[in-house]
Amino acid sequence: MTRQLVESGGQLIEVVSALPWVSRLIEEAAQGELRVASPGAMPSVVVRIEGVRDAFDLRGFDVLTRGAWQREGEAILHDVCTSGFDLHVAPRPGQVTFRFRWRPPLRSRAAAWALPTRFRLLVRAVLLQYPALWWAGVSGLAPLHVSACIAGAARPLLAGPSGVGKSTLVSHELRAGGRATCDNLGVADGTSVWGVVEPLRLEHAIGRPTTHGRHEVRMRGRLPCLVPDRVVVVRRGLQELPFVRSCDSTTATRSLVTGTYMAGELRRYWSLAATLASATGAGPAHPPVAEVAAQFANRLPCFELVLGRRPRASLADLLQRLESIA
Template structure:
């Protein structure tokens, strides 16, 4: 069982190499637990035969539906085909490894890219789409504890969120995720994945990062301040007030330009079109604006190299107030 993005996933895998990939993706959070309370089930079958779609209604290229079932070919370019059976209490996602020639080449020559695609297709995107049925939207953001505060960190990829998180965890803080969460405008639930940082040992990933397990992770937090992050060129950080419109814009734009979510939008729209479930478009803007209207916000322009911890920077906000 895996609890991620506020959803409980029962996992069953017939392919040992995929099971190893799933173990790595769950970053130590996979548990032997009662699966009766699962909100979705993920099963990877050993069969390489195509799912039956004869006489099914086409939804779009590579997608078909019949009653409460949907079949998608080559989900997100991962090489896995999907059959979704939607029920009132649980969604059943069944996968088969059926890569096209190009997919086989990519998996062999670009293993880190393939691993990220497979994680998204098998675990992350199903959990986020299931969360959308609860009126939650994905955000490219995280929430951690920093002293007495619970900041929601917003901003584009590569700005330094992971570094700030790891610094706070090193002094006893907790965090819900590295980069991706879902929120209803009040609580944020983290997506389980390894944290990607610069330097050190671990699986090599794009942009010169390596993966580590995110220690001291908690499933959810209720943020009490929004921190919009930018990277500057000076040697010292700048902390300044941030109005609600700017805070919301930081959350919205950071989410829609995030590489981790690039394929999610079409995945979610296809499942929604096929099943009639969930929002036609994830309410990212509405959730971000609701958070920004409720919470105080600051903008931090980070220096050109790591410096003060987030909690130390937020102490400046209290001093200004």
């Protein structure tokens, strides 16, 4: 088995998989950014997908809750996030190891067969995204459902719920030569954003079909980290053309927080993070989402971008136009 590395969510993740079909899913999620691990690599997160089908040994573990056990800072979870995988988590200073075993109960196996697209997205999240998010959270970073990119001379942090058009804006800037660290998920400390590796999901694109009529395409030239210089709340309007206006920090904070908790990509994450925090005693009981959002909004200028029915201007153009007026 080959040790591979990918940088995601500010973490260096080592992935070793004994199951070829799982390896393919991880390659999809990593979007070409996996590389063979060098002998001296020091990953902060180790993900091992084991080939055995035996249950993890529960001797010495105490029951934490239904389907979860704990022992001296370690945790075992059965059918984690209904993915079909059992999970053993063992944190130690500077590193955490996630061991997965494919042992689906009948219900999870049936869901995987009936809803293959949902299953693929869920497994990719459980095996690659959630470990990075949780270990980043142990060090005090917060997960955010945001886009962060370079648009002309600006470095906007785009806030707002799913489906308002953030990915389309980022895609347009990438085609124009911009860069991005994330268009969907990242972790942040109130100053910087570290993107979580995943595909762009766009309408009217050519790529693997996914949910809500979208297709997956690779984000090329992804930046591991970006320091935003403004917060832009993205909304949809009924007018013909898009426009940008200033907004207050309270509005921006609320959008960052509510957009994060509304995100379907994180719906199963909160329960997992709470279970691991309780079982291991590592990190905060809950990530500082509201605090980090407020740091961004109170420190940076905040704007509201109201998209029209026929958007004709790029994000870079709109932000530049606003600066010219100011």
